[in-house]
Amino acid sequence: MENAQLITLSRQTALRNQLTVVANNMANLNTSGYKAQRLNFEEYLMPVAEATEFPTPDETLSYVHDYATTFNFSEGGIRTTDNPFDLAVEGDGFFAVQMEDGTEAFTRNGAFHLDVGGTLVTATGRPVLTEGGPISFTTEDGQVEIARDGTISSELGARGRIRLVDFEDKQSLLQLGENLYVGNEPLPIQPIRGVVQGALEEANVDGVVEMTRLIEITRAYESVTKMQSDMDELRKTAIQTLGTLQA
Template sequence: MENAQLVALSRQSILRNHLDVIANNMANINTSGFKSQNLHFSEYIMPVADGSAFEPQDRAISYVDMFTTRTDFTHGPIKMTGNEFDLSLNSDGFFAVQMPDGTEAYTRSGAFRLDSTGQLISADGSPVMTDQGPISFNEQDGRVEIAQDGTISTRLGIRGRIKVVDFEDVRTMEKIGNTMFKAENPIPAQEVRMVQGAVEGSNVYGITEVTRLIEVTRAYDSTSKIVKDLDELRRQAISTLGKIQA
């Protein structure tokens, strides 16, 4: 297969991945705490590719390679819900939740609720962590009030404080779900500003994603045309060579 066609196919492969990322962003435009993603590309130099069959020395051939998927941690808009267990962060930091294996994961999605036992859990059922571990409420607690710093108060008094952590470099966080992340070495978040009865919306902007979708679709169509033209040139070359030999 010709190098030009290989380059075009490598480009098509990455564009398909880019379309998947954009589609996932758009599908989660209304998911609380969702952080949009984007692909960043890099150039891959094929060390043994022959750039020209008519020159004595090879020339480096550049292919398209996917460098990484990066998450945009820009804060989303705060939306009031009136639910006393919904929480949002009007500051940096992440809520901590307990995973089935006992480790912690981190999220900006504060769409919390109580399960059948009265335990505070996240939207996917993971226990929400406080400075003393998971927390449960009962009828004796009455109304639950959560202060700006995360302190939990009920009729029984102070019940603890919602755990909020931060990281020196959020770019090291690994995405493990639509709104969940894994990371090492969490540190206590500074200047926590928590809002009760509200959630943080997705930071996906529909207009931006539609624009990206149009650009990627056009690039994919253009690359497909190149591949088709190369196939037509090869067909004509074979047909012409066949007539000459005949």
């Protein structure tokens, strides 16, 4: 395989991965607390590929390398809802939730509700953590209020405080799916000032920007594909011409 083909294949692979990222952003346009992702590229310089038939030691080829996916952790807009257990975070911070194995995961999606046992859980049924662990309510609690500092109160009095954490390096977080992240050494936020009850943070995805990127990626992929087709046609013509001359 010629070096030109290897380079265009590296570009096609990067474009395919970029398309996956953009499509995922578009799919989560209406997901509360979702953070847009970006695929980062770099130029990867290397000597002539071993597959070439005519190596040139002094030549360095430039490939495309998609080396990392990063998150845009800027805040999304705040949208009010009619659910008193919907929570949004203004500023830095992640809600802590309990996974099936007892470990913690973190999210900006505050679409919470009470399960059949009265436990405050995420949309997928995972317990939301307070500073004292999961919290449950009964009919005796009556109306539940959650203050800006995360303090949870009911007709029975103070019930606890929502646990919010942050990370020194948010880009080190690993995405689990379902808008959940895991990370090492979460830092408790003190004092808490940004909890908004009866509201949700919208995704920070700009639909117009993502659609523009989608068009650009599609056009770039078509251009690279045409280049490969032209090279194949050129090679085919060269082989036919050489075959005619030898005959």
